[in-house]
Amino acid sequence: MRTQVAIIGGGPSGLMLSQLLHLKGIDNIVLERQSREYVLGRIRAGVLEHGFAKLMREAQCGERMDREGEIHDGFYISDNGNMRRVDLHKHSGGSSVVVYGQTELTRDLYEARDKMNGVVIHNAEDVQPHDLKSDQPYVTYRKGDEVVRIDCDYVIGADGFHGVSRKSIPRDVLKEYEKVYPFGWLGVLSRTKPVSPELIYAKHERGFALCSLRSQVLSRYYIQVPLTDTVEDWSDDKFWDELKRRLPADVAERLVTGPSIEKSIAPLRSFVAEPMRYGNLFLAGDAAHIVPPTGARGLNSAASDIYYLYHALVAHYKEGDDTGLDNYSAKALARVWKAQRFSWWMTTMLHTFPDSLPYDQKLSQTELEYLFSSERAQGSLAENYVGLPF
Known part of the structure; x- marks a missing residue:
């Protein structure tokens, strides 16, 4: 089998790149280890920055998002019962x-790939x-007893934190940064x-909480728990x-409860792998950063x-310009580290850390007070939350 771009990973990142490249006439194949049902069964967050929404429309996959998605102009931060809004x-x-x-977004991308007869191979093992x-990389996978080879120009590793792509970069080349x-x-x-019609981030001495939503009839709630806890x-x-x-008393009073459809515990981690390119392999998404x-x-x-990656590959195939490919790792990592900084800042400001020093607790509280005392501080939060420019 031969293609121009082999994409490892059939989640939203791999599917979006596949769709965008297809629209530009660039041949590609997506390999996904799990079944489609498994991929669509994963429950993930769904707050999309304006640049992401624009990219979905460019991929001709934004119609249902624009029709059913909730447009949010702000959110709330509750501090031990005192609730204030970030505009x-x-x-x-x-x-x-x-x-x-994210499940609905992934479903939209799958449907778009189906309509264009895009090649997405599920249950691709090994x-x-x-x-x-x-100059002649290739990818192999196993389907039953048969080993299939796909020759290509480039390999995109969009197969998540536990995928094979990052592990294919030699240890003496790869540098990893992690905070658990x-x-x-x-x-x-x-x-x-x-x-609430908008998200509520709750800072509390008992631990962080978040009130989110998927639609007007589907809610998603979170609470901070010790790593030793289990769903059971x-x-x-x-x-x-x-x-x-x-939660603030008035919010707790109007909270509508019901049976859980899905319940899970996700540990929190910050992670970055550098570089995001090795030869003709390019990492994307969770394969490179969490x-x-x-x-x-x-x-x-x-x-x-x-x-x-999309713009770099289009420039390569349509204009013979490799500048975007050559600069991909440095450019992507510059934005990745800004996202890391913002996520770390939000996490340290809003969570209760076990065994933290009284000094650290005072700083965290002061950070929150400063945020709401400064228009510029709120501007910095808003700029990062809605999405820095690509």
């Missing part, structure tokens, strides 16, 4: 975010890139009316009781990678 629209110069579930430093936080987020999805430790009733404790979900940068950081 994104005002402080970012008129921008906003779109709240649209995927392995080869000869990445040569001493807590996780217990998340519950419920078919209930959201407690948390019944629905116990979850709702703890969430109410961390952020805590506090700043809503994970999927959006992946989108900026895809934006840079």
Whole structure:
């Protein structure tokens, strides 16, 4: 088999790049280790910065997002019961975010690939890139007892943190930076009316909480929990009781509870791998970087990678210009580290850290007070939240 671009990973990053390249006449194949049903069963965040939404429209996949997505011009931060609003629209110069579930976004991308007869191969086992430093790289995968080879010009590793792509870069070339936080987020999805039309980030002495939503009838809530906790430790009733404790009294009073549709615990981690290019392999998304979900940068950081790769590949194939490919790693990492900084800042300001010094607790509280005392500080938050320029 032969293609121009082999994409490892059939999540939103890989699918979006595949769709964008197809629209420009660039042949590509997507390899995904899991089934489509498994990919669509993963529950992920859904706050899309304005640049991501624009990219979805360019990929001709934004119709349902524009119809069903929630446009948010701000969000709330609650500090031990005192709730204040961050006006994104005002402080970012008129921008906003779109709240649209990642599952639905991925479904839209799959449907677009199907309509264009895009090649997405699921249940591809033992995927392995080869000869990445040569001019003739290729990828192999196993389908049953058969080993299939795909020759290509470039390999895109969009296969997540645990994928094979990053592991294909020699250890003496790859440098990794990591910070593991001493807590996780217990998340519950419920078919209930959201407690607020905009997100509520709650700082509380018992731990952080977040009130989010997927639609007007589907809510997503989170609470900070120790890493030693398991889902089995948390019944629905116990979850709702703890969430109410961390919210302002008037919010807790109007909270509509119900059976959980999905419940999971996600540990929080910051991670960056450098470089994001090795020969003719290019990393994108979680394969190269992870952020805590506090700043809503994970999927959006992946989108900026895809934006840079898409334009670089189009310039290569249509104009013979390799500048974008040559500069991809440096350009992508510059934006990645800004997303890391913002996510780290939001996380440290809003969470309760076990065994933290009283000094650190005072600084965290002072950071929050300063935020709401300064228009420029709110402008910096808004600028990062709605999305820095690509």
